[in-house]
Structures are given as C-alpha cells and as structure tokens.
Amino acid sequence: MTIEVPAKPGQKARMATLAVRFLAVELPRPRNKLRCDDPRTVTLSMVDTREIKARHGGEPLHWRLLTTWGVGSLTEALAVIGFYRCRWMIEQLFRTMKTQGFDIEALRMETEPPLRRLVMATLIAAITVQQLLHARDGMTARPLSDAFDAEDRLLLEALNRSVEGKTQKQQNPHPPGSLAYAAWTCGRLGGWTGYYGKPGPIVLLRGWQKFHTAKQLLISLQHQDV
Numbered sequence: 001m002t003i004e005v006p007a008k009p010g011q012k013a014r015m016a017t018l019a020v021r022f023l024a025v026e027l028p029r030p031r032n033k034l035r036c037d038d039p040r041t042v043t044l045s046m047v048d049t050r051e052i053k054a055r056h057g058g059e060p061l062h063w064r065l066l067t068t069w070g071v072g073s074l075t076e077a078l079a080v081i082g083f084y085r086c087r088w089m090i091e092q093l094f095r096t097m098k099t100q101g102f103d104i105e106a107l108r109m110e111t112e113p114p115l116r117r118l119v120m121a122t123l124i125a126a127i128t129v130q131q132l133l134h135a136r137d138g139m140t141a142r143p144l145s146d147a148f149d150a151e152d153r154l155l156l157e158a159l160n161r162s163v164e165g166k167t168q169k170q171q172n173p174h175p176p177g178s179l180a181y182a183a184w185t186c187g188r189l190g191g192w193t194g195y196y197g198k199p200g201p202i203v204l205l206r207g208w209q210k211f212h213t214a215k216q217l218l219i220s221l222q223h224q225d226v
Contacts, residue, residue, distance in 0.1 A: 001078060003085070011058050018061065021048040022077040025066070045071035047080045089130065096126040096201045125208075131179065132204045136187065138173070138180035146179050155215060156182055163188035170194045186211060 007013040026041040054060035174180035187199030190207030
C-alpha cells in the first residue's frame with residue numbers, strides 16, 4: 001500500500017510504500033498472574049507494516065499492531081492500519097478537551113449526573129472543533145450546517161470581514177456557507193495571522209469560543225430591543 005506521510009520537524013511530507021503482513025498470535029498469561037481463572041493464552045491478530053526503500057534519510061515507518069479484530073485478509077489488515085492512522089485525531093480531540101483547551105481535568109464535581117452531562121457537552125464542543133480542523137483546507141467540501149446553525153451565517157460573515165486584512169493571504173479563500181469558511185474565520189479570531197502554517201485545534205477553539213461570545217452578546221441585545 002502507498003500512503004501520504006505528513007511533514008514534521010526536520011522531515012518533508014512524502015509518499016511511503018509499505019509492505020503489509022499479518023498473522024494470528026497467542027500471548028501467554030503473565031507468570032505473576034493475579035487471577036487463577038485467567039485464560040492461559042489470549043489470541044490476537046498482529047499486523048506488521050514496514051516502509052520499503054525509504055529515501056528520506058530518516059527512520060522508515062514500522063508499525064506492529066496488535067488487535068482483537070480478526071484479520072484474515074489483506075482488506076481486513078488495511079482496515080486495522082486505517083484505524084491506527086486515526087489515532088492522531090483522537091489525540092487532538094483529547095488535547096482539546098484537556099488542559100490546553102476546555103481543561104476538563106479541573107472539574108471538581110462529586111455528583112455524577114451533572115458531571116456526565118458537562119463532560120458530554122464538552123465532548124460535543126471538542127468534536128465541533130475537530131470538524132473545523134478537518135475542514136480548514138476546503139478539501140472535504142463540507143457545508144456550514146455540519147457545525148453551525150443556519151442563522152449563524154450572517155454573524156460569521158460579519159466577523160470574517162472584521163478579521164480580513166489587505167493582503168491576499170489575509171483574505172478568506174473559501175466560499176461563504178462552507179465549513180472551511182467558518183474554520184478560516186475562527187482561526188483568525190483565535191489569533192492565527194493567516195501567513196504561517198494552518199490554525200491548530202487550540203487556536204480554532206479560541207476562535208470558536210469568541211464566535212459564541214459574540215453570538216450570545218447579539219442575542220442579549222436583541223432581547224433588550226424586544
């Protein structure tokens with residue numbers, strides 16, 4: 001299989017050709033077992049993935065993946081590799097929920113039902129930030145309605161005009177009504193200059209929070225007028 005490996009410090013993005021092998025393995029019960037009724041062995045699948053002829057000067061990719069999923073064909077092995085490659089999305093999601101983002105660890109609540117509701121609300125918000133992150137390049141062509149209400153569009157466009165600059169890189173390149181348009185706007189609201197790299201999840205979170213602060217202020221003003 002061939003995959004695209006993103007750039008990282010000291011290494012450019014590249015296409016990597018991988019050899020894939022798989023087999024069933026048995027793991028014996030630990031000698032210092034805590035329970036006598038534990039099974040003597042556990043059967044798992046191992047998927048071994050190695051980069052062929054790496055020419056980038058760094059360490060070639062080599063993943064040894066142990067899974068409870070049954071792997072008896074190349075298609076199933078490729079599915080396991082796909083799951084593993086999604087791990088960064090999961091790490092980014094929890095990063096958004098934890099200290100640098102919503103700081104969910106700082107909660108001090110002894111009553112379980114309210115705690116569960118608050119954690120679930122935080123998870124939904126963090127997933128929304130992930131949607132913005134994945135849409136920021138415009139490649140997914142996702143609509144604004146994936147993460148925003150229909151009435152949010154006018155406010156987003158107004159906020160976008162407030163953060164656009166005079167240079168081409170400071171102009172939103174995405175069409176209004178797209179999730180990429182909202183991601184660009186939230187990135188600028190969160191402190192991204194528009195010049196270097198792409199806005200990460202924490203920057204998008206800050207921008208998303210500023211959008212909702214503006215939305216709540218607008219709702220309050222409308223109620224005062226009524």
